[in-house]
Amino acid sequence: MKPRQISYYLEKIKSGIECREYAKARNCGETAMKKLPAWTVTPLEQYQLYARLATAYFVLSEYSKSLDLFYKANFLATAHDLGRKYVFYTSFRIGNNLLLTMNVDQALRQFNMVEKYYLKYEKDFEDENKGKYIALLADMAYCYVYKNEMESAKQIIDKLAVLEDKFPEKLSLMDYNHLSGEYYFANGKYDKACGHFKACVDIAREVDSLTGELSAKIHIACIDLLQNRHESAHKTMLKIFRVASRHKIVDLICESGLLLCKYYSLKNMPEKEADIEHRIKPVLNKVDIVWMYEKTRELEHLYRQLKETGRPESQINTEVPKVLSSTIERYRDIPTFKDVIIGSSLKVQQIFNLVGNVAPTDLPVLIQGETGTGKELVARLIHHNSRRSKNVWLALNCGALSDPLLGSHLFGHTKGAFTGAYEDRKGYISLASEGTLLLDEISDMSSEMQQKLLRVLEEKQVWPIGSEKPLAINTRFIFASNRNVEELIKKGRFREDLFYRINTITIEMPPLRERMDDLPGLVSHFQKFYFENSSGMEFTRGFWDVVNAYPWPGNIRELENEIKRICTLHKGVRIVDETMLSGYIRDFQTVRQASADTMTLKQATNMFQKELMLDVLRKNNNNAGEAAKKLGFNRSSFYRKLKQLNIEI
Structure with missing residues (x-):
């Protein structure tokens, strides 16, 4: 059977997004990413994989992952001159992700840069991108709202109001109403805000945007809470929670569930509060950690506003639901090696x-x-x-x-x-x-x-x-x-x-080269972790000769990445030999043997590291961030290593 190539996966991801089966699109994209090193692909195909998977992550509220892939897609579009529409789209999406993770200043700088790019090449863009320009203006206004620069936000809203009849699609009108609602909500003009959110609900129904409808309804429920219409707020939140649960819209399940938890806490209904916490607990584990941090701050802000509505302070608990804070704690607790440091040295x-x-x-x-x-x-x-x-x-x-x-x-x-x-x-x-x-x-x-x-x-x-x-x-x-x-x-x-x-x-953590006795145990651990079926797998003498000769400058992280690479490229193999190792690892033994008479091991290691870093930099167009990531360094450590080895970029 002919192995499936990237075109198959690109079509499957695209189909999943069009059918709103975003989890399927994400899973398919992640599978393709694992196979990518083994394929020969064009820059456009690689761009499409990054951009489509990033889109799936975005809709599923996995903003950190989405941001990373849109950055990579943008780099490809720019470096390979794939076209202005690709540069514009990815640049815009980078701003979206920055905004949704509340990196507001950075998002605003990004949007300003994108607007200049759009206006410079406006005649080259199709109507689809003109719709995105409307969305770009709306997102810039959101930035000003979040920065509490209301005059700047109002200027953009007024500009959009003039353009309302020229909006290329209903979705733009929905975005405009949602933005206006957010603006008036932030200014405490709840009746005006509610009017815009209700208009947003109507348009969302017209264009069949369930997410848009439910997002607007959550704001309406918050306004009801602030204006002491608690039963109306409860009814709306419960309906949102049930619909979002049925359609598996993760962030809306969590947001409506957290609001319900607070409602039941206010009403002294601990059993119902515990029931909702129990139901959203497994879902929270699927949500982006940055989303959870920012939602914590939003909820704390809402609860402070509840205090200001005239209710006795003793009746208002401004703490976020425990299920959210505890999930954040556990999320930060996920260990790389299952809490076990491998080694007996x-x-x-x-x-x-x-x-x-x-x-x-x-x-x-x-x-x-x-x-x-x-x-x-x-x-x-x-x-x-x-x-x-x-x-x-x-x-x-x-x-x-x-x-x-x-x-x-x-x-x-x-x-x-x-x-x-x-x-x-x-x-x-x-x-x-x-x-x-x-x-x-x-x-x-x-x-x-x-x-x-x-x-x-x-x-x-x-x-x-x-x-x-x-x-x-x-x-x-x-x-x-x-x-x-x-x-x-x-x-x-x-x-x-x-x-x-x-x-x-x-x-003091020893480098791997000083604990080579632990190498077999580490290789075995990573092999079992990344190979689906590792039973009966054997490593040849040649394999061990090469890995024992190599100094592993990136230490355990480099070893893990190497075993992971072998697992990805050689699935199902029973015998792992030295030919499956990366070329630079195999070559080191030759370099060391050639240098044995004239160099110390440290000199040979430095020479090899310099050649390796120069090679990775070349392959990544001198992008230090990408090169550092490939080699397992953080950015500051990578620059120090460049200076140590006298490498200029």
């Missing part, structure tokens, strides 16, 4: 013993080791074995954010503290109070941020940006770095006083 056993001793305490822990050695896994293991294991676990990469963003993420901020601070937000430190917070790449923090963190550790309280009073915290801190912090102190790049605060217990 002395170094691994020493780590296990140290984890066992330190986990039950509240002592801060510093975990050091190269990229890919399993630092976050050890941090999770500490949390799982601590007295805080049932409370929040959060992780934040300090090297991935600029100082202003890192400060906002760590400490939180008050409404109006800076441009874009449209409401109060708790920082990671406060959110993780009573639980555990991992601060990854702590060595990338600026001196100013280090000083602020030191103050938090000393005072056990955090000052949100713009706040006039601190918040008390009870957070257990774990720190991680892929560089030796003591060496950074000697170079003046890390505060000595902060170091003495965070290194009460230090765990």
